[in-house]
Amino acid sequence: MKFKDIAVAIIIIAIILIIIIPVPPGLLDILLAINISLAVVILLNTIYAEDALGFSVFPSLLLITTLYRLALNISSTKLILSTGDPGNVVTAFATFVIQGNVVVGFIVFLIITIVQFLVITKGSERVSEVAARFTLDAMPGKQMAIDADLNAGLINDIEAKERRKNIQREADFYGAMDGASKFVKGDAIAGIIITVINIIAGFIMGAMRQEGQLASVLNKYTNLTVGDGLVSQIPALLISTATGIIVTRAASDSNLGNDLIKQIFQNPMVMFLASGVAGLMAIIPGLPFLPFLILAIMLAIAGYNMRKTLEQSEMQEEIEVEESEVEEIRKPENVVSLLQIDPIELEFGYGIIPLADVNQGGDLLDRVVMIRRQLALELGIVVPIIRLRDNIQLSPNEYVIKIKGVEVSTGELMFDHYLAMNPGTVDEDIDGIKTVEPAFGLPAIWINESQRERAEILGYTVVDPPSIIATHLTEIIKKYAHELLSRQDVQALIDNLKHSHPALVEELVPKQMSIGEVQKVLANLLKEGISVRDLASILETLADYVTVTRDSDMLTEYVRQGLGRSICSKFIGKGRTNVITLDPKLEQKIMDAVQSTEHGSYLTLDPNYSQEVVNRVYKQVQKILATGQQPIILTSPVVRLYFKRLTEQAIPGLIVLSYNELDPAIEIQSIGMVSV
Secondary structure, three states: OHHHHHHHHHHHHHHHHHHHOOOOHHHHHHHHHHHHHHHHHHHHHHHHOOOHHHHOOHHHHHHHHHHHHHHHHHHHHHHHHHOOOOOHHHHHHHHHHHOOOHHHHHHHHHHHHHHHHHHHHHHHHHHHHHHHHHHHHHHHHHHHHHHHHHHHOOOOHHHHHHHHHHHHHHHHHHHHHHHHHHHHHHHHHHHHHHHHHHHHHHHHHHHHOOOOOHHHHHHHHHHHHHHHHHHHHHHHHHHHHHHHHHHHOOOOOOOHHHHHHHHHOOOHHHHHHHHHHHHHHHOOOOOOHHHHHHHHHHHHHHHHHHHHHHHHHHHHHHHHHHHHHHHHHHOHHHHHHHHOOOOEEEEEOHHHHHHHOHHHOOOHHHHHHHHHHHHHHHHOOOOOOEEEEEOOOOOOOEEEEEEOOEEEEEEEOOOOEEEEEOOOOOOOOOOOEEEEOOOOOOEEEEEEHHHHHHHHHHOOEEEOHHHHHHHHHHHHHHHOHHHHOOHHHHHHHHHHHHOOOHHHHHHHOOOOOOHHHHHHHHHHHHHOOOOOOOHHHHHHHHHHHOOOOOOHHHHHHHHHHHOHHHHHHHHOOOOEEEEEEEOHHHHHHHHHOEEEEOOEEEEOOOHHHHHHHHHHHHHHHHHHHHOOOOOEEEEOHHHHHHHHHHHOOOOOOOEEEEHHHOOOOOEEEEEEEEOO
16 A cells, blocks of 8 residues: 555656656656557546546546646657757657648647547636536535435435545536636647647747748648647547546446447337438438448347347346245245234225225325324324225225224215215205214214215215215214223333433333333323323323332223313313212122222122113213213212123213213212112
């Protein structure tokens, strides 16, 4: 490594010395040959580089080669003016290229110089300038993209660091190329000036040395000068071309040659059309027939071969895909993926597909997103992803809702119809197809578009098919929220709370309660429709009472008392409320039947007595429902849980509250008592 550093330093110093120290013709020939070969090597490196950073040393190399070329030009100029013998390389170029015609040789030299200066160098300079500007402007966006991928877990810290390093290197490279391209431009101008000086000064020196007739002297020094200019400008042209290639090279997984062949010769139709154009030009009078005919045949053959290759590659891809699918099926570990069960699924017949297809104007997917947002606000949990899929085994307009792979509810729609429901205040009937609303089981009527406005005027609640599905799905998720809440979900909720209440979380979890124990309490609350959004208050209550009891049911009752205000707000509201109470004797009977074990408490009432209690409760509930009010049972705190369990199978959804859960500001009135 040290030798390489020293060698580069020695080479740069030697280039400077070449400008000062006279160089013999033999050594100059070697140095000129190295110059030409080096230019070819650099050009080939730029062609085979996959991106600009693959040849990041190019800006510095451009300066070194430009300085080297100018040093050789100065040395050859000294030999031309001093001895008239610049060596075999310059003489050979002068003899072979010019072919005895000084004017033609001089014109060729000018054309090469102009092409290099005005076309390649100017274009490369502009591309470098624009690339540097856009690369610097894009750096903040690229940095943000890297940070986003890192935060999302798509890349690790090492990959992020490497990407940032590449962005910085790219910006440095194009910034350096913007300045380095000026070297090539200055070299072209210097080459023209040196050529003019050589011709004039050579003619004067030859005339002073009396080397022959003035015409002969002018011809000799013009030949040598043009030869010297060609020896310098041809490597300069190669370097300029390499500069243009490196700054216009887009990032790729392959080199320039492969990309050119692959991208130009990728469409056989292009070859066939080009063949037709060439064939048409062959038959135009005045144009050469044979060249265009040969070209048309070659293009047609190329197109045919390309199409044949594409067909073979497509067949090969199909075979590989089939083989990979068969191989995947044969793999024993592939069975594991079949064990995955989606927490929530909505399957529907093919007739409902337009409701879920955005291209057909369906907004069911957007409604599902809103359902998850709405339930997050109402229940305080993150609802799992809802999987939507079509099922050809269902009726066209039928849909099924599944929880953990098990069907829990179903419904059927009528397209181009609306569902009208009587809220209980409408006396006038409307024509339609009688049905049952799937979410709440209420009587409803299917009406068409023409009846919609009239039904709304009369006071009917009118909903469209997507709203029916969305409402049904929402109610099902609320009903089974306690089953959907997993330990992983609870962990995520606690992790989120830890940012704002670190002391609370550290005190309770996992020192006093495990994630599973907290999950049981939250599931008990969700089962009765209690929101767990105020997780901080819930954990505060658990931290207070976990030292008293570890029974999840009892802890749930303490939490309910802590959430009394929100429970009353949800089920009772403001103002005066009518409730049903329990006979103290009945409450005592229930408490006497409670059996406590190490696994929890349970009720041991006589089945006949339990049925009689349920019947009496049902009669009281029907009385309140007849008045259009929400039936609420009010019990003592120690009885509430067991009474809820006693009635939840026969009367699902019955609200059972305890006295300790009531807000003191609420006025209640007992309009019935359950007694046996």
